[in-house]
Amino acid sequence: MLKKYWIYILYFILNLYNVVSAQNFPKHNYIDFSTDRSTWFFKSDLKNNKIIFSDFFSPFDPTVKVEYFDPLVSFELENNYYFNSNGNLMVEISDLKKIYDPYFDYKILKDTLEIKYTYYDKKIVQGFGKRSTSIEYIKKTWNIMVDSKKNKTKISGKYSYTEYQPAFGGRNKPFDNNVEIAEDKGFKNIKFKLNADSIEIKDNKYYISVSEIMGLTNIKTIKENGYIAIQIKNLADVTENIEREGVVSKTIIPRASNLWRSGNVEKLNNYTWADYMNDIIANKRDYGWKWKGIYIPSGSHFKDADGNEITLEANRIVPYTMYIPKNYTKKESRLVYILHGGTGNENASLYRTMDRGKNLDVYAEKYNYIFVSPNGWTQNPMWMHRQALYSFEKSFDSIMEEYPVDKNKIFIMGNSLGGRGAFDITMRYPTLFKAMVSTAPAWGVKEHSQWKQSKYSVQDIKELPSLIGIGTLDKTFSFKTEIGNKEELGWLTKDVVPVLSNAKYLAVERGNHSQNWGSILDIIFEFFEENLKEKNKESIPDIKSLENKEFVSLKELKKVLGDDFKYYNVNSYDNKPEEALDYITIIYKNFCINLVPGELKYRKNFERYKEDSNSRTKDEDKLDFTPRFSKAPYVDGEDLYILTKDILEILF
Incomplete structure (x- = not known):
């Protein structure tokens, strides 16, 4: 009888340990990023490698249509991945955390590996392709415990799964993170056994089989065209064809065999995603569109609005887009930073000009420009500080190391919050840029509207050559808000015009908020070019x-x-x-x-x-x-x- 009670006591202690252990992990509350990924690609015919690729999954940000190029973001892991004796993909666990951050955490206690992984199933329920959307999301969490002490053939473990009630949110709407658990959809302490080589310890580092351990969650593994893809299992809710204003928006399911869309300049026949990734790994892609990821860690790496060091949570791979012209040289090429606005990400500025029949890659080739568009971390990016400023700084360091240019040939431009960001970043680095273009700058929006700082001012860039453009049919801020009238000045005529001594002010007739600058690209690039010329005596x-x-x-x-x-x-x-x-x-x-x-x-x-x-x-x-x-x-x-x-x- 005593033995029987001890069994119950032991069972209670083990379950208590599971509960306490799970509670030590972060809650993985929802964070509204400006981009999401559904798939990661690993080259399957290499024994050791570090470079992996992720897709851009456009429905996660419904305002960004990717119809002209396929953004495959390369990212370099800290450790080589490899394939075990069963041919399964083995990834070092801290690298796997980076891939699935900020919704992945792990602990190693003696011989037990614990993993908490969270995924948000999202579906747009209203406003697809609009500035304000309604999104339904369901939080799903897996807690996995694996005993790394193994016998000759198997290792054992158990996992629990919790699904939450649907919650609703959207752009400029609060997301509810404290939703009620749907007990009837959850299951706990399911036991499993895996192959003995599903976990391997090398140099005190844990390598785990993605297909077997993450396969316990919503991740599946696909082998195709020389690549292993680890992908979300069910993409139907967000990849269905959705009709927008009479046009069906088709989303491409990420596959290594997909034909790779390359923009306007390159004409590639039967060139697949696998071909693109192979060329990046082999360093054979000399020009054209490329994407790269930077890992932003948590900690004291960030600055506040006055440039003081602050500590923030981050833990996220953040991409940036670049275009390299065919005739790139360190001496002759120029570099222009393009900052996205509130509803965009690293691809938004590019496709919005293409939507107007204006292809930025054509301008890159005509004027020999490198384009760089960083990701501003989340919607409504505040380029003046925090993660968005860090994203700019790190992408700038990276691009100047890989594709350096003359420091007298660096420019910046942006639209909306990116237009405000062009001011923000030039005020922080007033000698870095040769000239600035700011269109539809979101001068009085939210945090910026009461922006009182002691360190930075428009006075710092009063002599910087600048072109400020606004659309006369801007419905987001309205022409009135930007310009005002005789009795009440707008935010530009009040705060900017009296200060900048070397600026041109241009209205874009019938121009809207998001795409006005696509109508004046010739003006913008000739403005940059004229500021490279030596000024003759007037x-x-x-x-x-x-x-x-x-x-x-x-x-x-x-x-x-x-x-x-x-x-x-x-x-x-x-x-x-x-x-x-x-x-x-x-x-x-x-x-x-x-x-x-x-x-x-x-x-x-x-x-x-x-x-x-x-x-x-x-x-x-x-x-x-x-x-x-x-x-x-x-x-x-x-x-x-x-x-x-x-x-x-x-x-x-």
């Missing part, structure tokens, strides 16, 4: 030679006014390409004019007029009418003619 233009002409052509103005005079054909629209506006932008020194041939009205810089007011703004009484030419500019042949008296009065 010459006094011979405008008297034009005074006897009633109309003067743009070509004639260019001859008289020189390199300071530029003009561009711009095609811009809000959301519907069929409603695009073709107009001309004239830039002379730091003065900008938008005009439409055949129309009298024009716009100076990014001024706002009565005609820009609408039912939402209701402030036309505080605005002036749009200025007008005396006679409408007209096109004759391939040139545009403007009344000479008008244009000289405007420019001088």
Whole structure:
């Protein structure tokens, strides 16, 4: 009888140990990252290797469509992975933690290995492809205990599984992390036996079989085209074809055999994901799109808004995108940083220009530019500090080591929170960049709206050559919020315009918030290029030679006014390409004019007029009418003619 009671007591102690042990692990509450991964690829025909690849799983961020290239992020492990005697993939456990961080933790106590792994099943239930979405997610947690003392053929262990009730959240909505356990869906202390070589200890490091141990969770293993893929088992909820505005969005299931989409410049036939990964491993990919991951650890690696060291939780592989031009050289190539905004990630800026039929890789080749777009850690990135600033700094160090450029040929640009980020980062590194472009800068958003700091100021970059652009149909902030009116200045006209002494201010007619800058890429890159040229002594233009002409052509103005005079054909629209506006932008020194041939009205810089007011703004009484030419500019042949008296009065 006593023996029987001891058995119950021992069982109680073991279960108590399991509960206490599990409670020592972090809770793995949900964190809203700007990107997620469903699959990791390991090359299967190498004995020792460190480089692995992850996919970009677009439905996890429904505002980012990846339809032009396939982002496969390379990441270097600390330890070589290998294949055991049964051909199973063996990964050192601290490396496996990095792969599945921040939802993976482990402990090794004597001869027992304990693992806690959490996964969030997510499904978009409303607003797919919109700025604000509703997401249903279900938290699933596995606690695995493995006895590493093994006999000749098997090792034993047990695991428990807990599933939580569905919770709801979304962009700019709080996520509920304290959801009730659904007891009827959970099971506990399921015993298992694995092959004896499922755990191997080498140099005091634990290597585990991913297929066998992680196979107890929601991870499956796929062998294909020379790669082992470890992938989430059920992707149906987030990979289904979803119709958006009459168009079905098709998601590619990650496979090594998939044909790799390469953007616009490269034309690759029958080139697979495996081919791409092979070329990266062999260091044969000399140009084109590439992606790389940086591991951001927790700890005192970060800075606050004033540059003071702070400690944060992180533990995440964060990617950055790069494009390397065919003619890259350290001496001749330029580097431009492109910062994404609140609904994006490292790929957002690139695809949004492609959505407008503008391919950034074409510009990279034309002007010999390296593009780098870091991941801002989460939605609504705050580039001025914390993990987003760390992501910039580490990606910059990495790119300058791998593809260095002349330090006088480094630029930065960004849109929305990325446009604000361009200010933030240049204020922290005021001598690093040759020039800055900021479009639709989110000057007064959330943390930035009451941004009072003692260390950094727009004054620090007052002489930095800058181009500030905004769309006149920006519905996210509204043109009114950005520019204001005669009685109440907007955040740009109040905080930026009075300070920057070397800036151009440009309105993008009919430009929306997210994609306005795709309409002015020619202007942006020529702006960068003009700041690489040595400034000649300013010459006094011979405008008297034009005074006897009633109309003067743009070509004639260019001859008289020189390199300071530029003009561009711009095609811009809000959301519907069929409603695009073709107009001309004239830039002379730091003065900008938008005009439409055949129309009298024009716009100076990014001024706002009565005609820009609408039912939402209701402030036309505080605005002036749009200025007008005396006679409408007209096109004759391939040139545009403007009344000479008008244009000289405007420019001088």
